[in-house]
Amino acid sequence: HFIYTKRHFDKPEVVGFKDLDYLHGDGGGFLSGPIEADDGVKASKTVVEAESDDDDNDDDDGDKKSKKKKEKKNQKNKKEKKKSKKDKKYDESFHTLPVESLVNEKGGDGNTDDSSQLVGYNVVTAQTTFKGSWELFVENSGVSAMHVVLLPNINQALIFDATVWKVSKLKLPGPPCRHVEGTNEEDCFAHSILLDVETAHIRPLRLNYDTWCSSGALDINGRLVSTGGYNNGSDTVRILDLCDTCEWQEFPGALGNGRWYATQVTLADGKFIVFGGRDFPTYEFVPPEGQKNTINEVINFPFLKETHDPVENNLYPFVFLSTDGNLFIFANNRSVLLNTQTHTIIHEFPVLPGGARNYPSSGCASLLPIMLKPNEDRKSIPAEVLVCGGTLHDAYTKADLQRPKVFLPGNTDCARIDITKRNGKWKIQNMPSARLLGDMVVLPTGDVLLVNGAKTGSAGWDDARDPNLHPVLYKFQTDG
Incomplete structure (x- = not known):
């Protein structure tokens, strides 16, 4: 079968799915879980409540000390709210798209104001309110x-x-x-x-x-x-x-x-x-076409040895060209920035916790749209990478080598990092459901579509179970 989706991109909005709540932390906004992706998204909300005022009850005659304490607390809450607003830029929504179609019956505006600044971005104007659907295009591609x-x-x-x-x-x-x-x-x-x-x-x-x-x-x-x-x-x-x-x-x-x-x-x-x-x-x-490399043209890369588990977990590494000309390389759960002219690693990023992300754990990744600001002279242009899904380091061992087979659950998290910052940290969010062996596509809107894959097991040789039939849309926003 060859199946594809036709979709118009005039400010798309997916309806019928709730935005996930976020839990603020020092590193930015983190989505709460667990999340189930059935008919609509059921989110188990984690709420950060304000501190109790039980200790600050005023006396009947009005205690000045207590009032002063309350005023101080109110100022603190205002600052936290201001910080919360800033952090919310990382609270992108994951929308679960229906299996049978991607039709939006309500319409609406799902774009961000920055969309017109995407490199090579052009809004395609829809002729109708129809937002697209899955179509079985060819019964047998052969x-x-x-x-x-x-x-x-x-x-x-x-x-x-x-x-x-x-x-x-x-x-x-x-x-x-x-x-x-x-x-x-x-x-x-x-x-x-x-x-x-x-x-x-x-x-x-x-x-x-x-x-x-x-x-x-x-x-x-x-x-x-x-x-x-x-x-x-x-x-x-x-x-x-x-x-x-x-x-x-x-x-x-x-x-x-x-x-x-x-x-x-x-x-x-x-x-x-x-x-x-x-x-x-x-x-x-x-x-070049028609020419051959010798062994002398091959460069050793110890990073790929260091990230090799007993069952690999570093094949098909994620590699993206950064705006500074260096390469971001992610393998297993580690990532580095490589200068391909000097063949040196110039920076290593923090380890991404939660398991392995490359084959056979097989998460997916994408370089997010790069934002250009008109008439602005910047020494560096921010670039961010999104890594989603994968599974535990021993998932392949348990699914392929162990008898009886055990199919461990895949990861539900997505992690995002600015690869142009030397102090960059992973900002982690939860998807509506677990996913490994998935595909990730950046849409003309700048949003990211995640499709296909499994919820349990591992890549390779009949080792995956529970197909993930729910496409997910990641709503892209920039950090400033």
């Missing part, structure tokens, strides 16, 4: 969407899976078939397609080098540059151009290390860099 990306210009979704299984629900239109490495077999099934999102037309694409749990990113021309994968694909670089007849170009042996479950990111100059992968705590720059 290929499981292990990876999917909407390509620019040609308005087609590229979908591809692993080749190792040697079968899909779509045959190639004709020879040549793929030779299965190490055997005399031929694989004549498609493992990659282009799907036209307007017409639903499907065009099969040939793949020779396995893309199982590979990485990738779009280049400045909108082409997909894919790296790594499994077996013969682990050191391969692939490029798909944008045209009606284009096929994958594959360059085996282009990478200096095998990259399976690695992360690829685009640098400020448009080049790519790829981090990690199973058994390789290293990184390297992706070579």
